[in-house]
Amino acid sequence: MIAQMRDIVANELAPTMTPDQPGGLAAALYAGRHVEFFNYGFADDATRRPVTPDTLFNLGSLRKPFEATLVALGSLRSELRLDDALPKYLPELTGDYVRRVTVGQLATHTSGILLSTDHPPWPNDSFSRAQFIDMFNAWEPQAGEAPGKQRIYSHACYVLLQLVLERCYGAPIATLFEQRILGPIGMNATSLPERGEDNRAVMDAARMQRVVQGYSDQGMAIGPPGNQQSYFDFPGAGQMFSSARDLATFVAACVDGRSVDPHLREALRMTQRETFRVDGKFGQGMAWETVHLPDATIVDKPAASTMPPAISASSLSGRSASSCSPIAANTRTRSFATRSCPRWRSSSPRTEPSLATESPGRAGAFRARSGTGCSVPGDDRSAELVVHADAHDVRLEIDRVGVDVARKWRRPGKADQIGAGRRDATVQL
Numbered sequence: 001m002i003a004q005m006r007d008i009v010a011n012e013l014a015p016t017m018t019p020d021q022p023g024g025l026a027a028a029l030y031a032g033r034h035v036e037f038f039n040y041g042f043a044d045d046a047t048r049r050p051v052t053p054d055t056l057f058n059l060g061s062l063r064k065p066f067e068a069t070l071v072a073l074g075s076l077r078s079e080l081r082l083d084d085a086l087p088k089y090l091p092e093l094t095g096d097y098v099r100r101v102t103v104g105q106l107a108t109h110t111s112g113i114l115l116s117t118d119h120p121p122w123p124n125d126s127f128s129r130a131q132f133i134d135m136f137n138a139w140e141p142q143a144g145e146a147p148g149k150q151r152i153y154s155h156a157c158y159v160l161l162q163l164v165l166e167r168c169y170g171a172p173i174a175t176l177f178e179q180r181i182l183g184p185i186g187m188n189a190t191s192l193p194e195r196g197e198d199n200r201a202v203m204d205a206a207r208m209q210r211v212v213q214g215y216s217d218q219g220m221a222i223g224p225p226g227n228q229q230s231y232f233d234f235p236g237a238g239q240m241f242s243s244a245r246d247l248a249t250f251v252a253a254c255v256d257g258r259s260v261d262p263h264l265r266e267a268l269r270m271t272q273r274e275t276f277r278v279d280g281k282f283g284q285g286m287a288w289e290t291v292h293l294p295d296a297t298i299v300d301k302p303a304a305s306t307m308p309p310a311i312s313a314s315s316l317s318g319r320s321a322s323s324c325s326p327i328a329a330n331t332r333t334r335s336f337a338t339r340s341c342p343r344w345r346s347s348s349p350r351t352e353p354s355l356a357t358e359s360p361g362r363a364g365a366f367r368a369r370s371g372t373g374c375s376v377p378g379d380d381r382s383a384e385l386v387v388h389a390d391a392h393d394v395r396l397e398i399d400r401v402g403v404d405v406a407r408k409w410r411r412p413g414k415a416d417q418i419g420a421g422r423r424d425a426t427v428q429l
Helices: 002-012 060-076 103-107 129-138 155-169 173-185 244-255 262-272
Strands: 024-031 034-044 056-058 241-243 282-284 289-293 296-301 311-314 323-326 338-341 363-369 385-389
Touching (some): 002 024, 002 034, 024 244, 034 244, 060 103, 060 155, 060 173, 060 296, 103 155, 129 155, 155 173, 173 244, 241 244, 244 262
Parallel strands (some): 323 363
Antiparallel strands (some): 024 034, 024 363, 282 289, 289 296, 323 385
16 A cells, blocks of 8 residues: 555656756655655755755644644633634724624634735735734624624634634743644644744754745745744744644544544544535535545645635545645645635535544645745745545545745636546555
8 A cells, every 4th residue: 555655646746846946845644553754855955955754844824723723622621612702812802793703713714704914915014913903803794794604714813813812821822832732742843933033933053954945936045944924913923834744743643643632632623523514515624624525525724725715625636534634845836736616705504514533544644845836925835734534545635835925816727737637546445
C-alpha cells in the first residue's frame, strides 16, 4: 500500500517541482499508524536550503481548526456554551446584529457577518482592536440574513472568536493553543509567534532558520522568511507556523486519537461534525468543511477556502478513508486540484450529521508549499487539513496553498482545475 501511495505522490506532486520554478514542497501521509514524508525542492533558493519534514511553513487559515478545537473543548468541559451570545464575553459588542450572534455561529461561519477585510476590494489600512470591535458593532445584514441562517466564510469572525476565547480564559490565544492542544498532542514545532514591527514573526534564530522563503509567480522572493500579514493590529492576530512532521501528528490525533486526553479526542471529533448543510454536496462544521460524494464524505479545511466563495473543496484523487489530514505548506507558487462553489452566501440548515467519524479505515495526508495563490490577505503561506469518512481505502488529497501578497482575489480558472478529473488513483487498505 505504501509503495502505491509513493507512486501517487510521485505522479501528482513531483512534476510540479521543476528546476525553472523556485521553492519546494513537503508532504506527509498517515495511514495505519505509519507516517511517510515526501520532500521536494528548496525552502530557500538563495541558500539552497532543502525542504525537510521539519521545515516550518506559515499555516494561514489552517489556524482555524485549532481555535475551533478550543471552542469544542471548552463546551465539553462546561467552560463555555456554543449558544452563548458574544456579549457574555465581549460586552463591548453592542451592535443590534452582532449582540445576537453566538460563539457556535462564529465557529461554524454561520453568523452572517462579512467585514470589508473578508472580500475585495481589499482595504489598504490595518485596524486596532477598538476599530475592529467598532466594525462589528456597525455591521448591518442584507435582507433575509440572520444569525445561524446562512453560511458565509469570514476570517474576521475567527479573529473575533480569538478575542472571545482570550476573554473567557483570561490568557493569550498562543498560550491556550500551547497548553490545551499543542502540548498534549506533542506538536513541539508548532507555534503562534507574535508579529514584530517589521511584520516578521518573532522567533529565536534556530527556529527562524527552519522557516521557508515565499516566492511570487515570477520567482521573486516575497518578504523575508517568517513574513506575516494581517489587517488586525493587535496581539495574537498573526499566523501559526508548523512543519509537515507536526501536522502529521495532528492528523494522527484527529484520525485515531488513541494517545490524547478523552476530552481533547472528543473535541477534535466534534469540530469535524457537519452542523450546517449548504446544499446537496457541501456542508460546514466547526472550521471544517464537508464534501458529499457518491462513495465518500470528505471533511477538509482548505487554505482560506479559496475564499471568498461560500464553499471550496479539494479535488480528489482516489477513494477515501476516515482521516484527518493536513495537506501542505509550500515554498512557491502553483495552484492545482482545486474546485470551488462560486457563491458567497448559501442557506439551508443541516438536520442530521453524516460524517462517519467511527469508520474503521483511517488515514491522512499533509502537503505544504509556499508561494502565491488565492489566499485571503494575511494568509501569507498556507496549507490544508482534510478528514475522510469511508471504511475502504485512502485518497491522497491535494489542494491549493499559497500566498496573496498583492492582496488580490481571483476566482479559480482553468489553470487551477488541472487535477479536477483525477478520480482513478485508488489505494486499498
